Amino acid sequence: MALDDQKPSGFKFVGTSPDRPDGLDKVTGRARFGADAYAPGMLHGAVVRSPHAHARIIRIDTSKAEALEGVKAVVTRADFVDGLQGEFGFVLENVMAGEKALYDGHAVAAVAASSQLIARDAVKLVEVEYEVLPHVTDVDAAMAENAPVLNDSYADASVPAGHHPNVVRYHDSGHGDIDAGFAEADLVIEDSFKTEATHQGYIEPHACLASLGGDGKGELWCTTQGHWIAQKTCAALVGIDTSQLRVTASEIGGGFGGKTTVFIEPVALALSRKANRPVKIVMTRSEVFRATGPTSSTSMDIKIGMKKDGTITAAQGIFRLQGGAFPGAPMEFSAMCAFAPYALANVHQVGYDVISNRPKQAAYRAPGAPMASFAVESVIDELCSQLDLDPIDVRLKNASREGTKASYGPKFERIGLVETLEAAKAHPHYSAPLEPGQGRGISCGFWFNHGGETSVSLALSEDGTCQISVGTPDIGGSRASMALMAAEELGIPYENIRVTIADTATLGYNDVSHGSRVTYASGLATIKAAKDAVGKLCKRAAAKWGIPEDAVYWEDGCAKPSGANAGNFDPMPLAKITKSMGRTGGPISGHFEATPEGAGVSFGTHIVDAEVDPETGKTAVVRYTVIQDAGKAIHPSYVEGQFQGGAAQGIGWALNEEYIYGEDGRLQNSIFLDYRVPVASDLPMIDTVIVEVPNPGHPYGVRGVGETGIVPPLAAIANAVSAAAGVRLRHLPMSPPRILRALKDKG
Template sequence: MSHDASLTNRNFKVVGTRVPRPDGVDKVTGRARYGADATAPGQLVGMILRSPHAHALIRSIDTSKAEALPGVKAVITSADLPDKVNGRRDLLDILENCMARGRALYDGHAVAAVAAIDAETAKQALKLIKIDYKVLPHVTDVDEAMQEGAPIVQPWVRTAGGDPNKETNVSQISEFGHGDVEAGFAEADVVIERSYKTEQTHQGYIEPHACLASVGPDGQGELWVTTQGHYTFRNQCAELLGMEIAKLKVTSSEIGGGFGGKTHVWMEPVALALSRKANRPVKLVMTRDEVFRATGPTCSTSIDVKIGVKRDGRITGAKAVLRYQDGAFPGIWGMLGAMTSWACYDLPNVKSIAYDVLVNRPKVAAYRAPSAPMAAFAVESTMDIVAGAIGMDPVDFRLLNAAKEGTRASYGPTYGPIGIRATLEAVKNHPQMKVKLKPNQGRGMACGFWFNFGGQTCATVNIGVDGTINVSVGTVDVGGSRASLSLIAAEELGVPYETVKCTIADTASLGHNDTTEGSRGTFSSGMAIIFACRNAIEELRNRAAKTWDIPVQDVHWQDGQAVALGIQHSNLQPLTLAQIAAKSPRTGGPIAGHNEVVADGAGVSFASHICDVEVDPETGATRVLRYAVIQDAGRAIHPDYVEGQFQGAAAQGIGWALNEEYIYGKDGRLQNPGFLDYRIPVCSDLPFIDTQILEIPNPGHPYGIRGVGETSIVPPLAAIGNAVSNAVGVRLTHVPMSPPRILKAIKAERSLAGDRRVSAG
């Protein structure tokens, strides 16, 4: 679908072209510097000691032997990280996650840290730290954690709005919806109810967390770090350590993947505290084992879904009860699951109830459209079962109930122009739908939704005397956004893409920018750049007017040059941006444009995926044969990187659906903290992933951008679940659908064959 110019009133010249990315050469030659690639004179090696217990009281920590080891320059514990935030729970949780305060809350929880002259010395020092633990009962399963008598993870937690005297692992209960679902079910011809489970997965970025921290006795500091949001990291570190925000300069390195996992601090305050104590720069790099045990993961879940439907396919009632474990600290992940669960559909009666639950696992972080894939797995699997029960094609069934412009979303707002129906129409017309399947093969499809986000943004456009353009932004480039943002600046100023250089500024060089999350990078920095360019164009017009000695209102900006309007100025030749820039030292000095904005108007996005699989009935192994992603991008600024986001998100979803899972032992320890046993998809596991970019412009953005990074991780769990279920003739309800789970489901079905109950009606 081509771009609908009526909403943006614009015909683009360079936006939408597939230009080479500006950081390409650095990244293919090894020159690009990531978190672990920086060094400082006199730097020390930092290392963290982690709890081997899922839950334990820390009776005492004796660091004296470690401190006495030659070459050790600093040892710290939570005693070195006192509460500087007056008990503010959100920040204290982050600090407590960086370093246990009296109790280890999960296997891998940091308990002490050292800085030493080299890695060998630091390793020895960790072994010399003596910790007296009292092991406590633990709980790692979300359903068990909700039961009466379950071990309590955080004694201070009370259910928000609940009994103020009752200790609990349920930190909040959220409810969304409208209408009367019970009346809706009563009205239905068929009611289907199913329960689902999904296991915990990790973002799996290839670059482990890494930083280089330096704090002097004058209270000034610098931090080089791999992060999705260096301003957020600066603010969190400064607040947690009692530093002044302006005196901590944070520079974001190239980032080797984040997917939500690098949105808040994990060990950066520890590195800064070590540096402060040792008065030397400290480099702290996590091992892969640490990354798995102590950072990132998304929730495991347990979800019930109930759908009531008329024989004609119209849904009369829809309800989901969602239980999300947030790790050892309260989170909002269940709430987000509830908000996203029914967002694809136009429903008269709908309700979602979510429980956010604490367990003895790592603090959950955002993972690409956080919480939506699990809810979509449960809802979209049930949608297929319902379609089957009433004998309707699953795509037609979804189309009949799909949300449209004016639909009141289940989570509250009323939609503007949206793309769900367009993606479903595209599924119907997709050539993959016509490929004939062989025995043991199955096809599935599913839909997904994500909000997208705007947030605080700041950009500067500086015009050099040779007419080249420096664009400074503060949203970290996680996947090629410097190319997209350069295209936007070139488009707005009317100059060639090659003349624009986009840089991610450090925190001392540009105003605050929110973290690159919620698919906001190109959306929000794009918006700020457009406004900053318009600001610069004002000045370019002023300078042209000054040069010509005519009123500025007679100067028009067109195709990268100032044009004098009116017959009285017909003798004036247009002045190009480069000509105006060359004169700038004599016409008033440097020319720049700035913009600071809260980038409101983020546009929701939808995707529909089609998946063909083949399941080996002997081993239970699943192979993805064909995969297609159809998603609404609003406007695709750089189509290559939009496709790349679609493909990458689908691949992560495929891994989640089929292989990836945190496996905890009875002792509460993570059994597979490495890429050998936590197996993400490799090149030979996947087919080419077909993509179709739809462009239904977002009226909330000058160029119609919606944000594209997250939505396509939402459908794969369900699309594959539906495909596998169709291939083996058994409904799979537990993700990942690993070979043992598929075999178990097939065997259970065989033993039930004959007296199988069809739970329709």
């Protein structure tokens, strides 16, 4: 980004926290989420799911279901496209099983009926004959020599010879000389860790309303983080042209990465085509847990060497991630993020992507990073403790800075890790006294952030107001951020701007709302689209004044002559130009599209105080502080909200959340009651510090903030528990039985 493209002076709108544009709709119940759409003639769909973890599908008899009064269509795999390869092939196999059911909850058929109750009754009438096969759900067990084989054709060329076919991808990276590094160390700690799978736990279940005709033209309304990926994927799976399917994103009730793919949407389309009527499908909570995309569970080995002065001499990590029945576990992200906070001369990381009889994992907030960070930051904490060093000082000593060669390869540009550590050290929390039974832990965390394909259009209205179409669903208030950035550029009030999440027919391809990319990439595109419009506004003013275009500049919402030589004209406000735009050359709009590459990475440091009940092993988080680099906070309240939300999800992951599979391979805790996300009374207030080290890749310096916040909590809490109870927990979640066991083992 050229320097002259940077904002020269202070901000007028950016950095304030005005009311969000969709606030009224959200507090009155009128906002329309996925399940809130209805269509004339609409049918209700329901999905038949495998009760077996691994089974060959011998026969599906749909005749009794079809005979039920009110049933209008039944679909199976035969109603989808045949022979899809690659990721589309995996997604199809996941949304509707072919030859085998690969996990408890795997879809095998679906029905559409005139009411939800009839659809549910019809599901029970679909007869499926299974040949039950041996199953495996644990990552280490799935890699073992005699493990059941899910599919012997999934492994790609990256996997070295000699591995079980369930190992489907392999990653190896690093630099320096590990052995020499460990030889230099005064203390080397090597340890193994496990983490259980967790779910994003968005409160809104997946829901969609689909309409598809025999003419290959379709409409889809769904709750999604990215409707273009839904469009592309659904079109491929049901065999229609991408452009013939118009997808509208509903308001989205949480995603956290879990709504970046499709599950019921292609099924609803197939049912709609067969019944020739619109079909709505809404997942139950149990279906969400059993058959959407939880995280990977992991098994990790970490080895780190440190000198007495705290210098890390070498670091090595092996990350085995089970990602369900298909390739794609984010083991390379685990490997690449694990040591990213530290400037290391010698580092080596290995990753394994392992398939097992669980649902296909999906992204969850900084996918792969929290688990790796848990293992690495636990070992660093143990080194600090054994060498009697301050954990923040040690991290500062080894911190990655501008110019550091990252553990995953490239050189860091301007980054803010040191600033977060310094802010942590200076924060009153870090020096506050602890009560008996309490312990304090800290951890750093890293996430890459992402740019992605982005397209934004902006149009000015005759009355001088502005409408913006963006393609990234608003998960946490991003429409407010877009309006703030456009207000900044156009110089008109925030309230005069309306931001809409456009459907797929209105804009070019937009990548999903993921990778903490929305405020960065859609924000950048909004700024550029506004600049595009400003250029046109200046041109109209220049024409009116009869002076050259380059003699006009834009300031405070007005076109102005650029100096005495340009002429003596009163500033011409935006509304005056737009009022006559029909007669001066037509509508004025701005547009920008690109795949921006400058998403600045984001680091955070968390401080947590935990209290452990030594008689029951129960942990309470009593104080929590998040410190994170936001680059530039566009809407500070929503930046704080991202920090707090990430921390809360991390607390749940650390303490209680987990997928529990029985011996039979069935998920045992598929309702909120037993999955145990944090409730209001579980948490303290979550203090936040927004550090602003501008990202050179964004006009205002924005860095994505959505994901980094979930990376440090797992280790920070484990370190606090270690300090409070004197036991090191190497297996998440640190549920009371695990902590009590560790306390008993310690004696």
